[in-house]
Amino acid sequence: MWFDEPELERGGYQFFxxxxxxxxxxxxxxxxxxxxxxxxxxxxxxxxxxxxxxxPHLIQDRAWVLMYYSMVLSQVSNKDSDRHSIKKKLRRNIWLTLHDARLLLEPSELHITALTLLACNAEEFTTPSLCWMLAATACRMLQALGINQKRLDPETRQRRKMMFWHLNLLDKGLSIIFGRPPTFHRAMAKEIGMPSLEQLMASQPRGMSSGAPRLFGTHYFHQRLLLTQVMGDVWNCLYEDAEPDVQRIERVSRDVDGWYQRARTVLDASAISEKPFLEPAGAASIDIALHCLDFLHHYIQVMLYRAYPGTRSNCVMSSKAMLRVLEHLVSDGDEPYMLSVWQLLCCPFTPFLELFSEILSNGQGASEGNQETLATMQLLLTYLHTMSPSHTLATKLERIAEVFVRQAEAVIDPQAIKSIY
Known part of the structure; x- marks a missing residue:
């Protein structure tokens, strides 16, 4: 994945x-x-x-070069997964671009955008730790630039306010996945204020087609931003308490359920009103967005329930529900409301391992309940296999998941252990 100094020297410090x-x-x-x-x-x-x-060497601001090669690497991964030589050269180009220290040290809106795109899109270049570092650097750059200062003109303030909320969405999501502290303090969100629906509507992509769900998209991202307020409490509940606080877990769990119910009410109504006027692709995007919402809700509940043994049954139930959503998150094209690749590939392993632990610990052998649990675990294998042509990481995770499934089969049917070795 990385290139050391001798390998870069052999390339002559020139772009492929x-x-x-x-x-x-x-x-x-x-x-x-x-x-x-x-x-x-x-x-x-x-x-x-x-x-x-x-x-590319003639482009003065290397942020454009970084964005270009990050996006290209993602596209090559999606469409030409067997072309390992091209991917390796693109990864080297990204690494060579990052030799310009200004990308990591000089705060600018363009640098923030470039680092965010690299962290979210080029999983074949980044690792979880590097992804976290890139996102944290982007967040600190925005803090250094300023967001709400009076010296800024209204247009700049509004643009940076939107940038903050989307970075905050990434920051809170990665903090839950990787167990790292969020870069943005919760007080910043209260100080800056939630963008209005009108402001979110204005931030829709310029190239969005007439058949895309614009109103639904505005409500969807608004609900995602509202979730970040709850996720701060989730992180504190999971990682700040020395011992599990069951009352706090239950309270935060109710808050998550409350957010989810309100979000589904708003989005279901928006979908009903907008779907009849959309092209098939736009209607399908709405369905995927709703499944993404289900995915996030189940994942957060699994993270909360697994922290306290007294909520074990709830954890198992939410784990099964989350894995059953996976088949609905597979898409042939780029989806505007799809979650980040780290969420799509890393998050499902948490409920998967919870179900594996349940089979190992409940002592029920080949019971009907364990058979159902095993079948649910196998949904992750199917999902990762489907995602493998698009993401190399999915191929690696599929191999790991297969080992766990075989071990679970051996617990249910001891004769199956012979097939493992």
Missing amino acids: LFQENTPCWVDSFAAALEGGYPKLPSAPPEVLENLRNCQ
Whole structure:
């Protein structure tokens, strides 16, 4: 994944160029900037021209180069998963771009966008720790720039306010997954204030088609932002308490349920009103967004319930419900409301391991309940296998999950242990 100094020296500190692929890649890059959410800056004509001419070294602000190669690596991973040589060269180009220390040290909105895109999209380059570091650096850059200062003009304040809330969404999500403290303190959210629906509507992508669910999308992201307020309490409950506090767990769990019920009420109503006017792809995007909401709700409940042995049955029930959602999160194209790759691939392992632990510890052998639990565990294998052509990480995780499934089969049927070795 990484390149040490000798390997970079052998490459001559020069970018690998891809003359045959470049025209298509640059067009896809420009389209992604137009259709990305939150609204992304448009690349200047001279940047696109230098990229088309295979002259990335002439682009002064390397943030554009970093965004370009990050997006291209993600696209190659999705469409050309067997082309390992191209991926390796693209990873090297990203690493070479990061040799410009300004990307990590000089706060700017463009640098924040580039680091965020790299953290979220190029999982074949980043690791969980690196993803966390990139996201944390982006958050600190925004703090250094300022968000609500009076010296800023209204347009800049509004733009940075939206940037804060989307970074806060990423920050809180990664903190739960990786067990790291959030970079943004909860007091910042109260100080900055939640964006209105009108402001969220204005931040819709410029390139969004007329058949896309604009009103639903506004409500969806508003509900996701509201969830960040609850997730701060979830993190404190999971990682700050020295011992599990059952009363606090139950209280936070009720808050999560309350958010989910309100969110579903709003989004179901929005879906009913907007779906009849959408193209099939837009209607399918709404369905995926609703399943993403279910996924997040079940995941947070699993994280809370697993912290206290007295809620074991609830943990198992939520784990099964979450794994049953996975088949609905597979999409052939880019979805505007899809979760990050780290959420899609890492989060399901938590309920999966909880079910594995349940089979090992309940002493029920080949009971009907254990058979059902095993069948639910196997849903993760199917999901990861489906995701493997798009994500190398899914292939690695599939192999790991298969070992656990075989061990669970051996517990249910001891004769099956012979097939493991």
